[in-house]
Amino acid sequence: MPELPEVQFTIENITPQISSNTIVAAAILHSKVCQPEPAQFIEILENRRIIGLSRHGKWIIFQLEPPLTMLLHLRMSGRLFVQNTQDVLPKYCVAALHLDGGHTLVFSDMRKFGRMLLLENTADFLKKIGPDALSPAFTKEYFYSGLKGTRQKIKPLLLSQRLVAGLGNIYTDEACFAAAIHPAQNAGALNTAEIYRLYFEIKRILQAAIAFGGTSFDAVWAGGGYQKQLQVFHRQGKACPRCGSKIEKIKLAGRSTHFCPKCQKIREA
C-alpha cells in the first residue's frame, strides 16, 4: 500500500518521462476511477500539457496547462508507470494517458480503489487534510498543538490524515516504535518529549524510506528495499531490535498494528 515514500518515489520515477509532454488521448478502463465521469474527464484532459508533478500526503498533484489541476490517489494497490504507447496495456490497467512523443502513462490498480479527480478548487479540497508530513508547514509546534486536547489514540489519529498527511499503516507503526510510544496511547496524554520524539521519528523514517525507494511487499509494490529496515511491521513473533521481546500484532481501529510490548507501554495522563 503506497504511503508517502512510495508516492514520492513514483513521482520521481515518472516525472522525467512525462513532464512537458501533452496528453493527446486518454482511455478509462474502469469508469469509477475518475471524476467527473469518463467521457467528460477525457474531453477535459485532451490537449493539456503536463507542467509538473507534486505531492500532498499521498495525493499526486498534476499541474496542467491550460491551468488545471488533476489529483490522483493510488490508495491500496494503485501503481503509475510509463510505457511505450505501442505496447499492450497491462492486465490491471484502469486508465491510460497517451502522450505526444510516444509514451503512455499507465494507472494500474488491481483492487480498483485508486482515484483521479478534476476539481474546481483543489486547494480547498487539500485543506480538508493536514499538511504534508515533509512540508515546512508540518512543524513540531503545529504537531504539539494538534495533539494536545485530543482524546483519540495516537495511531488512528496519525492514520486519519486530519492532523498530518502521508502516513499509512506501515510508517505509523514504525514511527510509534521508534518514538517508544504505544499505538493505542491517548494522544492528548503524550508529554512534550514524547511529542517531539514522535515528530522527529516521523520525518526521519519517511525520509529514510524515500532514500530506500519505499517498502516492497506482496506483488503490489515492487519498489524499494525499505522492508529490510522495518523494525516492527509484519514482524510479529520476532525479536524486538531494541530489547529482544517478541513483537506483538493486535487490531486497532480495524487495522493490524505491530509493536513491542516492552518498549511501547500505555501511560495514563
Place this chain on the structure above:
DNA sequence: CTAAAATCCTGGTGGC
C-alpha cells in the same frame, strides 16, 4: 462532537 463500523475490491491464504 467523537468513534466505530460498513463500504469498496480482488488476490492470497488458512481451514477442512
Place this chain on the structure above:
DNA sequence: TGCCACCAGGATTTTA
C-alpha cells in the same frame, strides 16, 4: 487437491 470463507487495507460514508 479443491472449495470457500475470510483477510488485507486508505479513505469515505454511514451508523451509533
